[in-house]
Structure formats: C-alpha cells, structure tokens
Amino acid sequence: MTDIHGIVTFYHPGLMTETRYSPAEMLGQPLWKFYREGKKEAKKIMSILKKEGRLINYELELVEKGGKVVPYLTSSILLRDDRGEIVGTLGIAKDLTEKKALERQVFQSEKLASIGMLAGGAAHEIFNPMQVILGISQLLMQKQKWDDSVIEKLKKIEDQVKRVTNIINGLRQFSHSSLQEKTMLDLNATLKEALSLIEYDFPKEGIDLIVKLDPQPLILYGDSAELIQLFVNILINARDAMPKGGRGTITTAPYINQERNWVRIVISDTGCGIPPELLPKIFDPFFTTKAAGKGTGLGLTVCHGIVKRHDGLISVESQPRQGTTFTIDLPLAT
Numbered sequence: 001m002t003d004i005h006g007i008v009t010f011y012h013p014g015l016m017t018e019t020r021y022s023p024a025e026m027l028g029q030p031l032w033k034f035y036r037e038g039k040k041e042a043k044k045i046m047s048i049l050k051k052e053g054r055l056i057n058y059e060l061e062l063v064e065k066g067g068k069v070v071p072y073l074t075s076s077i078l079l080r081d082d083r084g085e086i087v088g089t090l091g092i093a094k095d096l097t098e099k100k101a102l103e104r105q106v107f108q109s110e111k112l113a114s115i116g117m118l119a120g121g122a123a124h125e126i127f128n129p130m131q132v133i134l135g136i137s138q139l140l141m142q143k144q145k146w147d148d149s150v151i152e153k154l155k156k157i158e159d160q161v162k163r164v165t166n167i168i169n170g171l172r173q174f175s176h177s178s179l180q181e182k183t184m185l186d187l188n189a190t191l192k193e194a195l196s197l198i199e200y201d202f203p204k205e206g207i208d209l210i211v212k213l214d215p216q217p218l219i220l221y222g223d224s225a226e227l228i229q230l231f232v233n234i235l236i237n238a239r240d241a242m243p244k245g246g247r248g249t250i251t252t253a254p255y256i257n258q259e260r261n262w263v264r265i266v267i268s269d270t271g272c273g274i275p276p277e278l279l280p281k282i283f284d285p286f287f288t289t290k291a292a293g294k295g296t297g298l299g300l301t302v303c304h305g306i307v308k309r310h311d312g313l314i315s316v317e318s319q320p321r322q323g324t325t326f327t328i329d330l331p332l333a334t
C-alpha cells in the first residue's frame with residue numbers, strides 16, 4: 001500500500017519471502033525505488049491506474065534485496081477517500097521467475113524440435129553425397145601419379161569434406177538420428193571421465209578448476225558417450241570464455257522433486273558472460289560469437305539434444321563480465 005506520493009505505508013510481511021525485503025526496509029520508502037525502471041515505471045503504472053482505475057496482471061521488474069532483478073506480476077487499484085480524491089494505491093505482486101523459466105524451456109524445446117527435424121533430414125541427405133566425394137578424392141590420390149600441387153588440392157577437398165561431415169554428425173546427433181546406447185552409469189564417474197579428457201587444458205590457460213562431486217554414486221540410465229560430450233562441450237565453452245584465466249566450478253548434488261530422485265549438475269565460470277539479448281539464442285544451431293573457423297555454434301545445440309534424450313532440463317544464467325552458470329537436471333534411476 002502506498003500514499004499519494006508512492007511512499008510505502010503498509011507492506012504485508014508475507015511478501016518478504018518473495019522480495020526478501022522486511023517491512024521495516026520497505027515502509028517509508030518510495031515504491032519506485034524497488035522498480036528496475038524506477039520513476040519511469042511508476043509514472044506508467046500511475047497513468048494506467050488513473051485511466052482505468054485498476055491495473056491487472058502487469059509485468060514489471062523489481063530489484064530484490066541483494067540487487068537481483070526479478071520479473072514480477074502485479075495488480076493494483078487506486079485508493080480514494082470519501083470525496084473520491086485519490087489517496088494512494090493498494091497492490092499485490094508475485095514472483096514470475098519460475099513461470100518465465102518454464103515458458104523459455106518450452107519455447108526453446110519446441111523451436112529446437114522443429115529445427116531438429118529439418119536439420120536431421122538435411123544432414124542425412126548431405127551425408128551420403130559427401131561420402132561419395134570423399135571416396136572419389138581418396139581414390140584419385142592413390143591411383144594416379146599427380147604433381148604435388150594437384151595432391152595438395154585433393155587433400156584440401158578431403159579436409160573440407162571431413163569438416164562438413166563433422167558438422168553433419170553434430171546435426172544428426174542433435175536431431176535424434178544418432179544411435180544411443182543407454183546403460184546404468186554413475187554420473188560422477190562419467191563427469192570424471194569428461195574432465196580427464198580436457199582438464200590438462202585448464203591450468204595451461206590460467207584457469208582453476210574446482211570440482212565438488214557428491215560423495216555417493218549417482219546412478220542413472222544414460223548414454224555415457226553422449227553425457228561425456230555434454231560436459232566436454234560446456235567445459236570447452238567455459239574455457240573459451242576465460243582467455244585471461246579464471247575459475248571453473250563443477251558440482252553435483254542429488255535432490256528429490258515430485259517423488260523422483262534427480263541430480264543437479266552446475267557448471268559455472270568467471271568468464272566474459274553472455275549479454276542478455278543473446279541468451280535466448282545460444283542453444284540455436286549455428287549460433288556462435290566465435291571467430292570463423294573457431295566455433296560452429298553446434299556445441300550447445302547438441303547439449304540440448306543430449307539432455308532432452310535423458311529426460312532432463314538445461315538452463316543458463318549469465319552476467320556479462322562476471323560469468324556464466326549452466327544448470328543441468330537429470331532424473332536418477334534409483
């Protein structure tokens with residue numbers, strides 16, 4: 001509740017669990033101080049209230065205690081005295097973070113499913129002719145006594161075809177058409193295997209790796225080759241984001257949700273971060289900010305496919321210049 005000047009005059013303590021502010025911290029403060037857009041947002045809200053008498057399900061961003069910006073849904077009405085003069089406002093607000101995250105997941109999955117179908121079909125069609133080109137160029141190289149310059153060109157053809165084939169394999173993997181071999185495995189062991197493949201790279205780049213794995217085995221039914229690839233892709237991205245060094249953290253922790261056992265794997269870095277406007281694009285096929293030849297933009301697309309095939313969820317949070325955190329939730333077998 002606010003007075004005519006937007007100063008908070010009453011604050012239900014129940015809201016504290018949402019915004020983390022206690023009544024004492026809110027009372028007497030102008031409400032706009034807690035809006036991310038500040039006074040501008042307050043003016044917008046007031047003009048709607050004055051025009052329509054009430055505000056229903058309005059989305060805005062609040063700055064929670066500690067500085068975190070969080071999406072909220074708010075509804076409010078104008079308070080009037082006996083003579084009909086406006087004396088203040090009364091409103092409620094609800095944290096939308098979880099709803100937004102779910103919406104994003106669904107949107108992302110649907111978008112990728114349709115791209116996946118298209119890409120899988122295209123990849124399949126391109127794969128065979130590529131094999132033919134590769135075969136013929138290798139045959140030519142063996143069969144004839146060519147000048148070095150011709151050999152060099154044939155080698156170029158071979159290299160480029162191999163490059164295309166790699167990309168195609170990435171697309172096929174993401175669109176389901178690769179073979180899957182699921183077995184019972186210990187996720188901690190799989191993570192250690194992934195780390196063993198790349199961890200020698202990290203100290204060289206001035207990156208400290210902190211690994212905190214849950215002490216008990218985390219058994220799930222999955223494809224270990226795919227899961228290794230998932231972790232390697234994310235860790236390589238983390239390494240690329242920290243060219244001047246930094247800290248990578250990997251944790252695993254089991255938890256229970258809706259009577260099912262899950263494991264949460266969190267991989268974070270202190271790298272360059274991702275600007276908010278690019279965040280919705282990073283799982284898209286061929287989205288890359290890396291220099292030509294450095295990245296194809298399929299790494300995270302493949303990761304998304306792998307997590308989905310394991311009935312899991314993958315999400316990302318990032319602050320430019322601070323770092324990035326990938327969170328993967330996978331259902332456990334036991």
Ligand SMILES: Nc1ncnc2c1ncn2[C@@H]1O[C@H](COP(=O)(O)OP(=O)(O)OP(=O)(O)O)[C@@H](O)[C@H]1O
Pocket residue numbers: 233237238241269271272273274282283287288289290294295296297298299300301324
């Ligand atoms: N940890 C991270 N920190 C900062 N940016 C990241 C991070 N992970 C991913 N990104 C951004 O997301 C983009 C897409 O990542 P993705 O792994 O799909 O492709 P890539 O790394 O560019 O190429 P590829 O993995 O195919 O070699 C990256 O180019 C980068 O801009």
Ligand SMILES: [Mg+2]
Pocket residue numbers: 233236237295298299300
């Ligand atoms: Mg990558």
